[in-house]
Amino acid sequence: MIRITIVLFLLLSVGLHAQEKYAEVTRDAPIRKDSLSSSSVIERVKSGVDLPLLEDRLFGTGYLKVRTPEDKVGYIYKSRVRVKTKPSSEVTSNVDQNGNLELHIINIGQGDAMIIRCPDGNHELLIDAAELNAGFRYSGSQTEFRNYMTDFQSKDNPIEVVVATHPHSDHIAGMSWIINNYTVGKYVDNGMPNTSGTYKSLERELDEHAINRLRLTDSLVPKIDFCPRADVNARILRPEGFDEPNIDPNNYSVIVRVDYGSSSFLFTGDAEVEMENKLIEDQNTVGLLDVDFLKVGHHGSHSSSKKPFLDVVTPAIAAISCGAETVGTNKGHKHPRMITVNALIPYLKNRNGMETTLEAYDKANRKWDRVSTKAALYITNNDGDLIFLSDGNEIWRKGDQ
Ligand SMILES: [Zn+2]
Incomplete structure (x- = not known):
């Protein structure tokens, strides 16, 4: 060692x-x-x-x-x-030179932070901003997030759209840093107040910087096109009852669908089965759920990714953002869960024939366990930072064949 x-x-x-x-x-x-x-x-x-x-x-x-x-x-x-x-080769060197859309799921431990860049290389959509650095949350999460973003995007390049899926610290901890360091075109959140210090100071900063802020209930919100190209679209799905009072913040997550050409991505924040059911029961959203790529809800928890939802989404590739088993908040959460990993695998295409071993918590047997699979299921705590590319037709993980 x-x-x-x-x-x-x-x-x-x-x-x-x-x-x-x-x-x-x-x-x-x-x-x-x-x-x-x-x-x-x-x-x-x-x-x-x-x-x-x-x-x-x-x-x-x-x-x-x-x-x-x-x-x-x-x-x-x-x-x-x-x-x-x-x-030495910084700033534009990390823009994909082949005109692919890029999705970066940053390995920030137990939390979410991802950014999409359009095929032209100059328009971005950020979804969530990692966890607090503090050891009692997830040590190093903000450091990873800020370092990655600093390398990814120069500070004079605006982020067209920022989405905060819901006001839990493992999704919004880095939002203040984002609005203090980048020009933000539009900031979308679910409009749900939170009593945490992280949320309150973010609220103040959004006001101070006069950020163009939209709430999930605003009529304009379903359209969040971050890129003017006709073949790149981003929208928010709002099923009936998404704004019920006293709802759990996880089930009030901003749900985002991104399309580039005929390739499609779905981001569900920390949505659990209640929100999944609303999405598949509402005629206005059920037709928008069938995608190629699923960012798995709620860090691979057993509370999400239920069969009726996956039967409609039918993802070919899936990714989970979660922390290591012995670190910070994931010591308690124990994400991802084996039941979720096993539920996802049958839908997924192969990871180019390569077998990989994934770790997940088996609640029935109360232990962490391993599963070997060729399925295109990527987990940040196993695979590190994840970059996916789309040419408008296929989606693949950067570096894979
Ligand atoms: Zn979360």
């Missing part, structure tokens, strides 16, 4: 040399001539500016040596910046 860690560390250190380090200014700050608080101010920088780091060490009582926007060399205090690494 120690040897593996050393090898990994060496690999990481070698990797860093190929990358450029910079300091992202997190609070407006002075840049000084020297690494002393008494030294004269040569320039002032605003929060959000990136400054190339000239040396990878601290000077004086905690100053970083940077190149200023006016091309001078100066020193900025460490608490005013966040040091980051920019791959």
